[in-house]
Amino acid sequence: MEQLNGWFTDLLSGNVIFTANTLSFYWSGLVTTVQLVFLSLLIGVILAVPLAIGRGSKRRWIKLPIYAYTYVFRGTPLLIQLYLVYYGVVFFDGIQDSIFWVVFKQAFFPALIAFTLNTAAYTTEIFHGAIKNTAKGEIEAARAYGMSRKLMMRRIILPSAFRRALPAYGNEVIFMLHASAVASVVTIMDLTGAAYYVYARFYAPFDAFIFVALIYLCLTFSIMFTFRTLEKRLLAHLRPRGA
Amino acid sequence: MNKWITSALIAGALFSGQVFTQAMAQDDNKDAIRLGIDVPYEPFVVRNADGDLEGFEIDLGNELCARANLECSWVEQSWDGIIPGLLARKYDAILSSMAITPERERQVMFSLPYYNTPSVWIAARDRDIDIDDKDSLKGLSVGVQRGTIRDVYVTQEYGDVLDIHRYGSSQDVVNDLKSGRLDLTFEDFPIAVDAIDFRQDDSPYKQLGDSIKTPTSIFGKGAAMAFRQRDKALAAKFDQAICAVYADGTFDKLMDQYFDYDLSVRPGEQDCAK
Numbered sequence: 001m002e003q004l005n006g007w008f009t010d011l012l013s014g015n016v017i018f019t020a021n022t023l024s025f026y027w028s029g030l031v032t033t034v035q036l037v038f039l040s041l042l043i044g045v046i047l048a049v050p051l052a053i054g055r056g057s058k059r060r061w062i063k064l065p066i067y068a069y070t071y072v073f074r075g076t077p078l079l080i081q082l083y084l085v086y087y088g089v090v091f092f093d094g095i096q097d098s099i100f101w102v103v104f105k106q107a108f109f110p111a112l113i114a115f116t117l118n119t120a121a122y123t124t125e126i127f128h129g130a131i132k133n134t135a136k137g138e139i140e141a142a143r144a145y146g147m148s149r150k151l152m153m154r155r156i157i158l159p160s161a162f163r164r165a166l167p168a169y170g171n172e173v174i175f176m177l178h179a180s181a182v183a184s185v186v187t188i189m190d191l192t193g194a195a196y197y198v199y200a201r202f203y204a205p206f207d208a209f210i211f212v213a214l215i216y217l218c219l220t221f222s223i224m225f226t227f228r229t230l231e232k233r234l235l236a237h238l239r240p241r242g243a
Numbered sequence: 244m245n246k247w248i249t250s251a252l253i254a255g256a257l258f259s260g261q262v263f264t265q266a267m268a269q270d271d272n273k274d275a276i277r278l279g280i281d282v283p284y285e286p287f288v289v290r291n292a293d294g295d296l297e298g299f300e301i302d303l304g305n306e307l308c309a310r311a312n313l314e315c316s317w318v319e320q321s322w323d324g325i326i327p328g329l330l331a332r333k334y335d336a337i338l339s340s341m342a343i344t345p346e347r348e349r350q351v352m353f354s355l356p357y358y359n360t361p362s363v364w365i366a367a368r369d370r371d372i373d374i375d376d377k378d379s380l381k382g383l384s385v386g387v388q389r390g391t392i393r394d395v396y397v398t399q400e401y402g403d404v405l406d407i408h409r410y411g412s413s414q415d416v417v418n419d420l421k422s423g424r425l426d427l428t429f430e431d432f433p434i435a436v437d438a439i440d441f442r443q444d445d446s447p448y449k450q451l452g453d454s455i456k457t458p459t460s461i462f463g464k465g466a467a468m469a470f471r472q473r474d475k476a477l478a479a480k481f482d483q484a485i486c487a488v489y490a491d492g493t494f495d496k497l498m499d500q501y502f503d504y505d506l507s508v509r510p511g512e513q514d515c516a517k
Contacts, residue, residue: 087415090422105424107408187386187408187419197409200390203346 017202018211022194029194030215036108036190037180040115041173047120052127053153066124073121079182081118086110086186107186115183119176126172130165131157163234170227174220191215275314276477277334278304281322286501287340299501303357304338306493310484326350329471336477337469344463351469354481355514357494358506359465361432361454362393365441370426374451380404383426386416393429396461413438420448427451432504454504465508486515 055066073081089095089104103109134157142152184193195212199205280300283289288298296317308315318334329337329351343353364374373379381404387394389409397407408425410416417438419425428435432454435441441448456462470478488494489509498507 087418087422090418090424096423101423107424185411187410189409193409196389200394 017198017204017207022198022201025189025194025197026191026211026215029189029191029212032108032188032193033177033180033183033190034219036112036115036183036188037173037177040112040119041176043112043116044119044123047116048123048127049158051120051124052131055124055128056131070121070124073118074125078114078118078179079185082111082114082182082186085114107183107188111183111186111188115176115180118179119172122172122175123169126165126168127161130161130168133164134160164238166227166231166234170223170231173223173227177219177223178216274312275316276308276336277316277318278308279318279320279325279328279334279337280304280339281325282319284340299497300338300340302497302500303488303494306488306497307338307481307484310487311480313480326469329469332471335470335474336481340466341469342463343465343467347469350472352472352474352478354468354470354478355485355510356465356467356508357485358498359456359462359508360506361456361504362396362429362462363432363435363454364427364429364451365420365435365439365448366427366451367420368447368449372427372451374427377401377404382406384408384424385427385429386410386419386425387429388413388416391431392462393431396455397429399461432506436504456508482510482514486510490515 051066051069054062055070057063086107089100089110095101095104138156138160139152142156147155180190181192183190184196187193189197191212195208198211199208202208280288280296282296284298284300286298287300288296291297296319301317304317305315318328320328320333320339322339325337325339325341326347328334337351340358341347341353343356347353366372372383380401383404384406385397385401386408387397387410389411394407394409397405401407405427408419410419413430413434416425416428416430420428420439430438439448440446441450468478468481470481488497489507494507498505
């Protein structure tokens with residue numbers, strides 16, 4: 001223990017980069033990243049539920065536009081979408097004088113919009129797949145009870161589909177966290193932005209990025225843990241017996 | 244067929260021999276110096292239609308060599324290999340807009356700086372902003388390129404009043420100044436001249452306050468010639484030459500020929516007295 005303590009003291013005494021000042025940069029970056037990712041995921045899920053139901057609709061005028069939307073947002077890189085929303089909107093004449101400018105003047109909201117639309121597209125497809133794969137027996141049973149289509153959706157299909165979508169959605173949450181690193185290109189001081197700043201200030205890329213990588217790892221771990229716990233509880237009925 | 248090959252070989256041998264003797268002759272003549280430069284960097288150096296090098300640094304370099312009584316030739320070298328090339332004796336000095344930094348000083352020896360580009364505050368023409376009155380700047384946004392000396396300056400001097408946006412490239416900064424997201428930008432002068440024509444009267448942008456070149460702890464001492472550490476005598480000759488072109492106004496004449504702004508760094512008297 002003594003030795004370990006001494007080793008740590010030696011390690012930290014040579015440290016000029018991680019002062020209170022830079023650590024506060026990382027901290028505010030962490031707050032920004034969590035805010036941005038959490039908000040975009042939340043709004044994304046709210047958008048994705050009706051879109052996923054509509055995506056499975058038999059009516060073409062509902063199905064096709066939603067398909068086009070998910071195709072475009074899953075088919076282009078998030079970085080490009082962010083550039084289009086951030087730098088693209090200013091090419092609309094007169095936007096600076098409209099009420100939209102309140103939203104688009106900051107860097108946060110364009111990024112939130114791009115991230116939300118992106119994650120909503122992926123989540124729509126995840127939910128749609130889960131809804132489509134609902135066991136025939138469950139639907140037939142519901143129909144035998146005389147449930148209407150609406151009631152069946154609410155009571156049988158959606159609860160079952162959301163549970164089965166959980167592992168795939170957990171992945172999407174982690175992907176979104178990692179994808180949020182591109183926010184720093186539009187001047188948002190998120191975790192990666194803070195790391196860039198420290199890198200540029202001290203010319204120490206390894207220290208700056210290894211530190212931020214560790215923070216991302218911790219975040220990812222807590223997300224994984226949350227989903228693992230949720231899956232254990234909500235998917236208990238799908239586990240093989242006696243396991 | 245055989246004859247062709249033989250004559251080609253002979254010609255080749257003769258030619259290389261000639262080059263060899265020429266190189267020998269140059270080495271014998273102690274006043275011959277090779278200067279390394281990265282081409283092109285307008286208007287400092289470009290290759291013209293005839294294939295010759297021209298530009299501010301070419302003229303300045305030739306002038307310096309004439310003052311130092313040296314026979315100079317130019318060697319083209321791309322930027323990432325320019326210091327290794329010097330250390331490998333591909334040329335004897337670098338004259339290629341190289342800014343003095345502590346990192347480089349560990350590998351090469353610098354002459355006195357001969358120029359430094361200023362930085363400049365720019366805002367929309369119709370805005371009434373007084374850059375020297377710090378209290379009035381509270382809440383305004385400024386855009387800078389991340390990690391540059393301008394970033395360091397703004398962070399250090401205005402970090403507590405201005406809302407600093409850091410961008411990956413200076414093109415992005417200019418975009419957001421034009422879009423109206425930024426109230427101010429602090430830019431490298433030549434880049435600003437290129438990207439925002441703020442000096443025309445009908446331009447929507449204007450310069451605020453004076454151009455800024457100090458403190459040297461942030462903006463650096465400027466661009467200088469670089470030599471191998473042991474070539475102290477050669478560096479001293481060029482230091483004297485730099486002092487001389489500043490003293491008699493030759494530098495200003497050259498500068499006016501290529502630039503319409505001031506990038507001089509006049510050497511101090513004690514630097515020149517040495």
